Amino acid sequence: MKAPDHAPGARVEFRAVSVRYGEAAAAAVTDVDLTIAAGTFAVLLGPSGCGKSTLLRTINRLVEPTSGTVLIDGVDVRERELTSLRRGIGYAIQAVGLFPHYSVARNIAVVPGLLGWERARIDARVDELLALMRLEPSRYRDRLPRELSGGEAQRVGVARALAAEPRVLLMDEPFAAVDAIVRASLQDEIARVHSELRTTIVFVTHDVDEALRLADRVVVMNAGRVVQEAAPAELLAGPADDFVRSLVGVDAETRQLTLERPLIER
């Protein structure tokens, strides 16, 4: 494959970020300080309700922190115009959310279209992305979302998220709704895409194996707080507390062995 022809990933920082929904409820995210280095594949891991999706959504301001600051390459996201910020950040979600009345090509072209790219450049980009996600462009370009399998739809969702060459890609449990075999191939695909593009990826999952398999850095969250931030091997070798130990589980040694077998070239 050719070298990436766009800027590598951006650095994402959280400074004392807290999010509280409504008045009386407990905080969804409490006092998170975290830096995700440029080009890192960071996985936010934790049980449902731990605040990982909320934290992710503060990056593209789908959620506004109650206090604290989120920065991309040192710039406070609140200083950016909202739609322009979001158009510069890829966004892929579990439910995919492909526009049902748009063809695959038009779905992928949404953000480039909003950014005013020329027709020819958009067409070329759509084909490039379909090929990147291993979907034969001539076969898939004109299909409607309802004509796709779950795995194919998610590939298109990822292609759409990558369309405008974002420097940060947010993925919220993107592979949770597909079966294990499809999930494994999607994981391979996103790992390969990351190693090619070196986009910063912030990826939310509750699946420990998925986190360990994909992450450069795993960010373990519980009850709205970051409890440990470490490379997968470090996490297995030295869980910070009982919660992390129970999360990575009694299988820690087996998992460590699996990690030593490179599944993908990085």
Next chain:
Amino acid sequence: MTYLVAHSGRVAALLGQHVVLVAVSLAIALTIALPLGALAARRPRAGTIILGLAGVLYTIPSLALLALLVTVLGLGPVTAVVALVVYAQMVLIRGVVAGLRGVDPALVDAARGLGLTTRQTLLRVEFPAALPIVLGGVRVAAVTLVALATVAAWINAGGLGVLLFEGILTQNDDKIIAGALAAAALAIVADLALRAGERAVRR
């Protein structure tokens, strides 16, 4: 049936007026109901007020509303159109609200996350996704208006109601039957056509 056959030209002309009355009213009603429905779907409090108001207007007897409007706007088709627009609001707004509330939240989340503005999300994603249900409202409104528009003849607005009122005054049953048949046929055609439209957008 003899009137219908003998005076097919006149029936066709009145049918034409009837179609224009209904079509114009429906078009105006829809341009009002779409933004109001969008507002009602987004803001629950505004929604309660809007739907409540449309509901109250809907309960006013049609003859009473026409009589009231005549005192302000005088006789003629304009007054009839205003009345029909008012009656269509309730069904149309309900359709728009139901359609928009039924849109998959993931679609809206994706659209916002990709950087569509609120307006772009509404026009490019939410309305198209809500279209089958909105069209259902349009269909019910169209059939209702075809029936209601017969009353318009009472205020010199023309349409198939002319045959009904003339028939009643002159005790000409044949004329009444001709008018009723033509109106019923129009309602059925409108219903079938809009059903086909719903199926087409649902696919």
